[in-house]
Amino acid sequence: MTTMDRPITIHQPRRLEIGAGSAARVGEWATFAARPLIVASGPTAQYADQLGLRGDILIIDDVPPEPDLPALARVLDRARAHRPDLIVGLGGGSVLDVAKLVAAMCDGTQTLHDVAGPNRVAGRNTPLVQVATTAGTGSEAGIRALITDPATKSKIAVESPHLIADLAVLDAELTYSVPPAVTAATGIDAMAHCVEAFTNRGAHDLIDGYARMGIRLVGQYLRRAVEDGRDAEARTGMMLASYYGGICLGPVNTAAGHALAYPLGTRLSLPHGLANAIIFPHVLAFNHSAATSKTAEVAQALGLQGDTEDALKAAAVTFCTDLGIEMRLSAHGGTATDLDHWAQEAHAIRRLMDNNPRDMTVDQVAAIYRAAL
Structure with a gap:
């Protein structure tokens, strides 16, 4: 459409x-x-x-x-x-x-x-x-x-x-001096901007073009930038991906992924990129049924195998962990007692949650946090 x-x-x-x-x-x-x-x-x-x-x-x-x-x-x-x-x-x-x-x-x-x-x-x-x-x-x-x-x-x-x-x-x-772990997490954040705009309820053909370019650049260059911080081509490719993601934010904005990441930043003091990296695979998979063709494009650009929600989530988690990102919330100070409160906070960020292609209840938000714990 x-x-x-x-x-x-x-x-x-x-x-x-x-x-x-x-x-x-x-x-x-x-x-x-x-x-x-x-x-x-x-x-x-x-x-x-x-x-x-x-x-x-x-x-x-x-x-x-x-x-x-x-x-x-x-x-x-x-x-x-x-x-x-x-x-x-x-x-x-x-x-x-x-x-x-x-x-x-x-x-x-x-x-x-x-x-x-x-x-x-x-x-x-x-x-x-x-x-x-x-x-x-x-x-x-x-x-x-x-x-x-x-x-x-x-x-x-x-x-x-x-x-x-x-x-x-x-x-x-x-x-060049950005450490590999930060390079990886910020790179996933750039990708999340593009993906969340691309699969957004408010998506637009023009913005889809920027999003596609950003996602492909991440697939092509993020691993290289993590492995060799002085790879000028990879670093420039990732800066372009980030810039395209910034353009996507203006007229379309992000969705549930960023809403769920915000409490991790404010409550656990996680850097914004890391918070988004932890959440990214879970929301990508959750939205698969509501944005099937676009999610398939994302998976292809990143080399992710899996055409079911569980398989896609596992592939996306592996993609992030292979970049050196610690994906367990428990490793960053999160506990099971935190999750319900965070879920209420995230669900209340309607300026983002209302953009998500698939409606998400408070219980479903809490379930994602539990899966990430």
Whole structure:
């Protein structure tokens, strides 16, 4: 069934630079910047010099892996004191999400709760550059940002075209030092974005094209990137897969897989990519009966054998474990007593669960958690 007549809107960065050494083009582009602010994390701040920026540069390098409201507030306070004329996100998805929000909020009065939800950001005056250092979230391509509310342990989602980058950079050299386990987990996250958009109730023919390209790139390059972190072709292929996944998130978004992964991030402090990797095989198999032909395409692209729900799940789990991912929740601190509460939390994330091609009850969510335990 065609979906190409359903109206959608796609936002993409105004400019994309891709290729080895392309991080240096930030400075070539940003000749106007006298007071740049670089938002980074401890591991990614080392790449700041490669951007070629000049002027009074402030580097904030303590963005945590799962940023919450206090972490965002601390960055905003320092950003406002610096009065930047350019914001640069230099890192993985959490860093890029914080950079988006800082760029949109640092010279205004809106709070995060003011902008939460779709299209509530008043505007943005400060140019934004997003330099990815992992291949997973695709945040550099998207219009969404997620921040954890420490009171509720839930994700606050902001969606606005004002969060799109003026310049996005995919420089594979910045991913060479990413450890194999992180490479594997973030790669599965990139694939999950594509798969969940591809099998989504709101799927669209145009987005299906990006999703197919992303899934095939993961099938072709993820294992190579895990086995040899300096494989430039594989690293670039995975950055493209991640970018395509980020494009998929804008007009279509994810579904049950990400809804089930969120409590693992907020409750167990699992990195976002790892949480999605643990859940991915279970939701892929669960949705098989409702998205049979598209699931078969995914399986073929990844080399998964199995045409039943159980066989497909076993093949997908093996695919992930062969990449070195520990797929048991119990190994990451999960216990049987946690599962029912997590299931209630995940089931309540209707902005994602309602996208899933097959309805999922609270009991079915709990059953997936038990299978992953």
